[in-house]
Structures are given as structure tokens and as C-alpha cells.
Amino acid sequence: MGKYVFKRIIGLAALLLGITIITFSVIHIAPGRPTDLEAQFNPKVSMEARERIAHLYGLDKPLHIQYIEWLKRFARLDFGISFMDSRPVMQKILERMPITLTIELFSIILILLIGIPIGVGSAVKEGSFYDRFMTVFVFIGFAMPTFWLSLILMDFIGVRWGILPISGIKSLEFEKFGNFEKIIDMSKHLILPVFVSAFGGLAGISRYMRSSMLNVLKQDYIRTARAKGLREKDVLYKHALKNALLPVVTILGLSVPGLIGGSVIFESIFSIPGMGRLFYESVMARDYPVIMGVLVIGAVLTLLGNLLADISYAAVDPRIKLE
Amino acid sequence: MLLQIKNLKVGYRNIEVVRGVELNIDKGECVGLIGESGCGKTTVGLSVTKLIPERIGMTSGEILFEDKNILKLNPEELRNIRGKKISYVFQEPFSSLNPVFTVYEQIREMLEKKNNIYIQIAEILKSVGLEKIIGRKNVYPHELSGGMQQRAMIGMAIASKPSLVILDEPTTALDVTIQRQILDLITGLKNKMNLSILFISHDLRIVFSIADKIGIMYAGKIVEYGTKEKIISSPSHPYTIGLIDSIPSFEHRKQLFNVIGGKAPLFSELPKGCKFYPRCRFRIKECLKKEPELKDISADHFSRCILTSEIAARRLPKQNRSI
């Protein structure tokens, strides 16, 4: 097990290097220099000043030197300073990350808790009214644009009916609340974002679970289980379910980038100060250090998600030998 | 009589693939069911404990086991027969064993008495020649060779001391040398436990080596039935004759006589009259009138052919008939 994890981590280091190369290339091969923008914020900046800034960021050096220097700083988790407010990029990201991760974590839990039973139920009752109803629901889930769903929920639940707050993660008078009220307040703010974030994934996982379960139910060993005279309950929820759940672990790992990517949309709609919104703001302001930082961190989070998925897969599937 | 199958018919989506099968199995007797792919022999085997889901296959007729009609039992009563009184061994041991449960666990599920489980399992493993894994509770099916997997399947099948074991092509997926070992194991267990066996196979040589009585199936019906000796010494249906004469062997080199021409009909396009008519070398116009009934030729020997008495005489000679 230890050796397997070690090997995986070496592989990850290589991927990480690739990630930094792509991030760096994307930013530097495109036309326009970062300094153009900083200068735009402050038109008074003279040519001389511009060059000084360029020098400060090492922009006057050849690209590969720039990359290596950036990489060195990256190794120390130093992503530089934001153009917008001159704060360290890492600090800004760390401030925002917990909010996004909390929302993602809750939505993954929601996806699993609801999606898996829906999928299993559909497969077990294939062709029934329930199955067909769920199929329609799943297709609606796939097709629903997150931002439209957010707007509708905001309009009805937030504006018209005033059931839930629609902006930010805490109320204005948050500081006056007691601890318990604080939790309630934040939960209320998080309900809609978590729901919206989970909605598409819910459809995906339940559909995947359904086809995985259907596939398992066709296998010879299910026939064996029935021929052994096991209770139908044991055939379905012991013999079939364990096999059907295995591939879902991998899918979960693969869905991390989608979830993180999706955060841009609902965080900017619900004004949630998370990583997605930070990224959106820095893109609009062309705040290069922050853009690069979030890109790399986003990719690293995906890497970690995949690693976790692979390790858990190897741990639960006896056919994978950990060497 | 332990098992009596009477006028068994099974249809998949309005297409009948078992069209009225009669078969009896006595205590301690091994009945072989021979037929080519798609003749309905596997369906017969599965029907014995109603393993074909009702929404897929329509079953009618009677299957009397210990004087109870299995087709009329409720699911709970069926469970008490499956695996306990009638058990199965299927063709592909690898896909018939659940990959995510240990061999121990899969055998344990079959045991009724839950005391001294490990002793019980050890005895079962010993009786099927799996002494190697006694005490190794963490062995999964994929860690065993094909032959050992099939031994484990057989172990599961005999775990609760059934009176009837249905073996559906149990050696087809195995190499010849392993095939022989498994057949020897089956014969040994049969004698030791006084098992009744329904042995389904496409391979005449294997069935001839193990069965007491043999039924030959063609297009969903048994076309000839008799003791092994009768079938070998005086096959009476043109199909049986063709099959026996098609067995290639060193003894009659480079000259296969009485080869059956054409191919088996589709169940959706069965010919009128005798279903073997289009491929039969002995056919006469009479054969087209109606499908022949099984008729007695001698004691314990039946054939579904109107020409039975004349056929044996017209069979082409073969120099060294080995079987």
C-alpha cells in the first residue's frame, strides 16, 4: 500500500510540473503583457515606471528563465502579489478556498446521498413508472443550465417568496448573533448554492449508478447468487451493489474539476466570496498573478481528488493489487 | 423419480425456444443433455429452479421435484430449494464467482448451520481438491486458476448437500487436462454423495464419459433419449447419427462421413413438420406432414423420427467406429 501511494505521488509530481508549464504558457504566449494592464489602472505610469514593473516581475528576461523563477517561487507557495490590491496571491486564495470547498463537499455528499439511491432504484425497477419518471428527471437535470436554475431560484425563493437569503454567506447582522444562530444563518445562505452546485452532478451520478447497476445485474455472478437461493435483498444490495459502486468512486474523482469550474457561475450569481468568484474578478481585472495562482491551485485540488479516488478504489477493489 | 420435467415450454418475447421438453432424473443418476448452441438446453437447466426472470421468459408445463411443482412455488419456497436441494455449476467459473467477495465468504453463504463454519468450509474445500486454500480466508476468485475457480464453484454447489446438481457446460471454458480433472472430481462426488446430476454440454465425448442417460436436443425439443449404451451403440435419430459421426478423431482420418449439412434453423423461422427435415439425409415427404412424437424404440430408448427402424441400416459405414 505504502509503495503504491509513493509511486502515485511520484507520478503526481510529474503531472504537477505539466500543470505549471501549461499555466505558464497560457498566460505568457497570449498577446499583450501583464504590465499593459497594470499601467491601464494607472495611466500616469510612465514608460520608465513600466519597465521598472516589468523588471520587478522579471518580464524582461527570456521566457524559460521566467518560468524557472516562477516555478522556484511556486515551490515556496509564493504566487506573487495581486495587481488589484497588492496582497499576496496565496493569502487571497487561502481566504477564499474554505468557502468553495465547504460548498463542494456538501454538494458531493448531497449528490451521493440522493444520486446513488435514485440510480440503484431505477436499475432494480428497470422499465417501471419510477424508472421512467427518474429518467425524465435525470435528463432535465443534465440540460438545466446552472445559471438559469440559480436565477429562477433566486427570483422565486429569494425575491418573491423571501424564504431564503440570496446573497453572500452571512447576514449583515451576523456578528451580533450567538454561535448557534451563526450556524443557522450560514446554513440558510448555503442552501441554494449547495443545491445548485449539486443539481447537475446529481443527474450524472444517478444515471451512472443506474447503468453501472444494470450492467452488474446482467453478470453471471448475479445468476449464481440467485441460484444459490440467496434472498433477493442480498442478491441486490450485497452481491450487486458492491460491484456497482466501485466505478462510481472513480467518477467522483473525475467530477472534481467540473464542480470547481462550476463554482465561478453560482458564486458570482449568489455573491459568494469563494475561489470561483475570486477567479472571475481577477479575470475581469486581468490580475495575472491571481489567475495563475487559482489555475494551479484548482488543478492541484483536482489532482488530489483523483489521487484520493484512486487510492480508495484500490482499497475497496480486491482485484487491484497494491504494488 | 427425483425430478420430472413435463412438457416444459419457455418463450422469450413470444418466441418459444423450449418447445415441450420431457426429462426424468432418478436419484443418483446422471442425465446428459446434449445440443448445439442455441438449441435451448441452457434454458431447460435454468428453468428447473425458475431462474429465468418472469418478465423475460414465459414458462409453462410442470417441473416436479420431490412431487412438488417448482413452477408453482412462491419466491420463499423457491429459495428453500435453490442452492439447498438443487444447485448449479455454470460454464465460466471466472464470471460466475463474485469478484469482490472472498471464496470463503461465497461458500459461507451456502451453509445453513452457522456453527463451526470454518470447519465446515475446510471440509468442503477438501472434498473439491482445494486443500491449498484451507485457512486462507482472504483469497479472492481472481487469485485462483480457472480449474481452481471451477472447483470453488463446485464446492459452493455441494456445500448444502443438495440432491440434484445442474452442471451447465462446466468444463467448456477449461483446458483439456483440467477438464479431465474436473470431470473426475464430479464423478467422485456423485458416487460419494449419491448426487443426481443434469449435465448440459455440447460436447458428446464429455457427456458419453460421464452420463448414465442422454437426451439430445434439437430446436427446442428432445429428439432422442436413451441410456448411454443405447445412444452410442444404436443411435436412431438422424441428428444423433450425424453428431456422432462428426466427432473428429485419429481413428477415422481425413474422412468425415454422414456430416450434417446446412445450419440450425432460427426459432423464429422453424420449418414445418420435422424440424430437422431441411438438414436430414434420410428425409421423405412424410416428414413434412407433422412434427413427429417421441416414440419408443426399445426399453429406455426414444426417438422423434418416423423412420427410426430404417435409418440404422442406411447409415454410411465407417471403418473404425471408435465410440
Next chain:
Amino acid sequence: MKLLKIDSLHKTFKKHKVSAVDGASFSIFKGEVLGLVGESGCGKTTLAKLILRLIDADKGSIFYKDKDLLKISHSDMRKTRKSLQIIFQDPYASLDPRMRIGEVIEEVYDIHKNVTGREKKNKAIELLETVGLGEVYLQRLSSELSGGERQRVGIARALATDPEFIICDEPVSSLDISIQAQILNLLIDLQKRKNLTYLFISHDLGVIGSICDRVMVMQSGKFVESGSCETIFRNPKHEYTKTLLKSALLS
């Protein structure tokens, strides 16, 4: 006359580490049916693919008419392939599922550009008739055919280049017994009529015994015994050959 002379052929697959074919040396004589028998995984199919250079050998030589097939250029090899053909085991995997039977056979002429136009179709029909199928099969898709019919198409394709040597790699082992007999009869018949040379691979000693002149017994990548069919079946020397014979239920 020696048609093919194979000398110490080796092949190891990276994945498995053990040798799939470990020093195979033998000759095939013009007009004979040479049997190759062994259990699954013994390397017999690998050997077949090595001989036709469908996969690359690690070392060794394959002499066909004074040419070492492992040393000649790709274009030379493509020309040589016309004389050396193969029939596969699984008739469901050996035909492109998207092609019509006519196309399967006509493609051979397209590749070698030796027959054109109307002639191509006539040749295809002729071949189909040779293997017991008729003109009606030209337009059929392989998915509409039964296993035996597909195997006949496979034989027709192999015959299309007018080869003198055909490797039959388990050509009947996935067929029903009545169909198996038909195909064996067809192969025997073709061999006699066209004076073909076969390397006939099978795990079934019955099939081998019924069709071959000489037999080689293979176990884990090595030949353990070879000789005339008569010797191997009546008087086997090697322990493994004896076990095989005993297991084969021939007695």
C-alpha cells in the same frame, strides 16, 4: 521439399515477462498438414502470428523460398504475404463488422491491384462458391451470418490471394460440432484440390488427429514432442503428450 524453415524463433511480451515462444525451430514441407497442439496460453497463436510477421519476433529466422521473412523490407513482405495466409479462430472477430461480404473479398484485390472492375466481382463469386456460399452472400453483412458461414468467408478471403501456405489457427474450435465437421471437410477438400500446405493449430487432439500428417506438441512456449501423427497418437514419448492424450477422452 521444405516450404518454410523456422529457426530458433523467440518472442517475449513485455507485460508477461515469460517467453510466449521460446526457441521454436521446425520445417514445413510442401503439401503437408502440420499440426500444432497445445493448451491455452502455450504460445501457439503467438507462433502463428510471428510466422506471418503480424507481430514482430525478438529473434530467429523464418526462411520461405530462400528469403528470411524477418529480414526483408516491408514492401517485399507485403508481396510475399500473398503466398502465406491465415484463418482465424473466432469468426465473430475476424471479419470487419461494418463490411459486406463482397467488400471483404474484393478488398484483397484492391490492395494487390491485380484484378479490377467486373472481374473482381466474378472472382469473389467464384471464391464464395468454392467455400460453399453463393452469390447471394455478396451483399450480406458479416453480422447477419452464422459462425460457420463467417468461417467460410474467412477461408474465401485467405484463398483470394491464391496462397500456397495457410495457417489455420483453431479454425473450428468455436463452432458447433456439426458445423465443425463441415468446415473440416471443406479444409481437407481444399488442401487436396489446391495442393495447399497447412499449419493446423488446435487444442483438440481429435481434430488434429483427423486432419494432420505430422504433429508438434507445445507446452509453455516450447515444443515437447513432434513426429508423425501415427507415432504421437500410438506411441507418445513425452509425459505431457501422454497426459494430453489421456485427457482428450479419445479412449
Next chain:
Amino acid sequence: MNKLTIFGICIVGFFIIIAIFAPIFAPYNPGQIDIENILTAPTSSHIFGTDSLGRDLFSRMVYGTRISLMVGFIAVGIASLIGIALGAIAGYYGNWVDGIIMRFIDIMLCFPTFFLILAVIALLEPSIINIMMIIGATSWMGMARLMRAEILSLKERDFIYAERAIGASDFRIITRHLIPNAMAPVLVSITLGIAGAILVESSLSFLGIGVQPPTPSWGNILSEGKAVMGAGWWMMLFPGMAIFITVLGYNLLGEGIRERLLKS
């Protein structure tokens, strides 16, 4: 054929016809400003109402269809060219070629695609061509993986060995036998990819970094709708429905193709 699939085909066909014949279907010039009639609810003369500049929403929606479908088709066209080519090469040649391509795909898959698209758009100007290219360049990885997996299993099939035995060249084997036989799952992925690309384009336009006004797209109309939330429900309802129904159509079609091609 499945009822849902037929429904999907109808949806897809309907919107393609609208896009092709946009000038015929649109009653007004989509850019025509009418200060007298701003934010009017649907009436018989403006069946979808008007926007905050008094432009006819229905006409803008009809022209928006063109943009959305074009972005979807071309982006996926680019993605499938890259994906099929790289996947086929990786699968057929194996070894180090495969190693390099697969590592590249692994790296690309680590990035949250939407982040990557946003970052590149920030650098280039958000023009329609750039959007199509960027979506295409960031969404080919799935197709490449599918193609590779198919080719890997196909190339060990006997009919490919048979092709070699009759002397067929690598090029002939790849283009005539491998790729056509590997296309079924890729085709499903292409259909679903169109739906995905339409969603991404509308998300971008909604966030204001996609198709720029005054060019109408479903996403930017919806964005304007957000600005007048509560005062113009039709500005939110119709574009949202259009995106939803189109995406649904392609998903249903994709599922239909999957059932038809992969189960046989």
C-alpha cells in the same frame, strides 16, 4: 426507436431550421431599438416581449439560435478533430507516442475546464471565433480517450490481423477499419459535446465574457434579464428555456445513438 430519442431529434431539427432560416422567422431586425416600447410583456406584435432597449425579444432569440448552434458545432468539430486524431495515433502506435499523448491528456484533465476557458478569454478578446476555438481546444480530451480505448481493443481483434495478412497498409487499416469501427462511442460523445459547448458558451455570455452585445446570444439575453429581474420575467424565461430545450434535445439524441450503436 425510443420515444425520447424521437423527441430529441425533433428538438435538434427544429432549432437547426430556425438557425438556418433566421431572417424568415424573425419579424423584426434584432438590433432595432424602439424607445417607445421598452420592456413590454409579450403581446401579439411582440410575442416574446421586448428588452430594455425595446428590441423584439423573439427576433433576438431567433438570431441567438444561430450563434449558439454555430458555436456548438464548430467548437465540437475542432474538439473531435483533435480528439480523434490524437486518440487514434496514441492507440495505434502505443509505446512512447501513447505515453506522451496520454500524459498530456492527464494534465489537461486536471484543469477545471471552465477556469481555463475564462483565463484564455481574459487574454484574448472575447470574439465568437475565439470562443469556439477555446471551447474546442479544451474539450477534446474525453473523445481522445474514448478513441484510444476503442482502438486499443480493436487493434488486437483478428480482423485487423487479417488485414495485415492480406497486405493492407497502416494507413488503410487506421482510416478504413479502425477509426470507422471506433466511431460509435465517439459519436455519442460528439452529440453530448455539442450540448456541453452550447452550455459553456451561454455561461460565458451570461457572465459577460462570451458573445458581446449587441450581437444577441441566449446567454447574454439572459444576462440582461438578470439585470431587470422582477421587471421582465420574459427576458429570463425564454432564453433559459431555449438553452434548456436545446441541450435536452442533444442529450436525448446522444442517449438514443448510444442505445442504438453500442447495444448492437
